[in-house]
Structure formats: C-alpha cells, structure tokens
Amino acid sequence: MSYFENYSYSRLYLDQSLEFFFILGVNDSDNFDEYWDGRTIEVVGYVSIYKNTNGEQENYIYLINQTNRDYESIIKHTKQFINQMSLATNPLDKENFKISQTNILGKLVEPPYTNFIKSVIKNDIPNIILKD
Structure with a gap:
C-alpha cells in the first residue's frame, strides 16, 4: 500500500465562488543530502471548495485512481484541511x-x-463559474 508521511495542499485557483487545490503526498524524509531534502512529493488528488448560489459550501475531493493507495488516510487528512480552511458559518457546510x-x-x-x-x-460545478 502506498504510504505517505503527511499531506500538503497547494492552491491552484481562487475566486469568489471557488477554491481549487492539489493534494500532495509527501514521504521519504530520511533520504537526503546537503543539496536535496530527500522528500518525494506526488499529486494524489484535488480539492474543490465551492460556494453555490444559495451561499452553501460544497466540498469535492477527487482522488487519483491508483492501485495500492491508502485512500482512507488521504480522505481523513483532506477533510481536516477543508475544515481548517473553511470560512463557512454553517457547521454542516464543513461536513458536506x-x-x-x-x-x-x-x-x-x-x-x-x-x-x-x-x-x-x-459537471460537479456549473461551467459559468469558471470563466476562461
């Protein structure tokens, strides 16, 4: 099973209705020298935090399909990240x-x-939200 020491999140896009992040798996912290910290970083998925027309927050987690990956760990850490990032006043929005x-x-x-x-x-989010 593909194990990651921890996860990091890198924002790609932000506007008034949508935030989009990369989910990055980080591991191999002991494999380093003076020029390289030894960490390998791999994109394992994406997060989209969307505020719909009713003002409700919708949270989407997209996991990259790969065999032998610990999806439960990725989901657990990503949910914690979304809860910390959320500005929603309704507690149910953080759990959606x-x-x-x-x-x-x-x-x-x-x-x-x-x-x-x-x-x-x-089709999870209306196309009009993302303007070119």
Whole structure:
C-alpha cells in the first residue's frame, strides 16, 4: 500500500465562488543530502471548495485512481484541511463532502488553469463559474 508521511495542499485557483487545490503526498524524509531534502512529493488528488448560489459550501475531493493507495488516510487528512480552511458559518457546510475518483494527473499544469480544473470537476460545478 502506498504510504505517505503527511499531506500538503497547494492552491491552484481562487475566486469568489471557488477554491481549487492539489493534494500532495509527501514521504521519504530520511533520504537526503546537503543539496536535496530527500522528500518525494506526488499529486494524489484535488480539492474543490465551492460556494453555490444559495451561499452553501460544497466540498469535492477527487482522488487519483491508483492501485495500492491508502485512500482512507488521504480522505481523513483532506477533510481536516477543508475544515481548517473553511470560512463557512454553517457547521454542516464543513461536513458536506463528495468524494470521487479521477484518472487526470496534474503533474504539469499551465495557464489558463480553468481548462484543467474543468477537466477534473466535469459537471460537479456549473461551467459559468469558471470563466476562461
């Protein structure tokens, strides 16, 4: 099973209705020398925090489909991250998660980022939210 020491989150996109992050798995902290800290970082998924027209927050977690991956750990840490990032006043908004799998790898993403985000989120969020 693919194990990661911890997880990091890198924001790709932010506007008034949507935040989009990479979920990064980090491990191998003991394999280092004076020029390299030894950590390997791998994109394991994506997070989308969306505020709909009713003002409710919707949280989407997209996990990159790969065999022998500890999805439970990724989901647990990602939920904690979303709870810390959330500005929602309604506690239920922080617990509203939709989890799905994707085959889209985001190792190199170039502007405009909206095209990449649309390919990941598909129809989960209205297309009008992401303007080119």
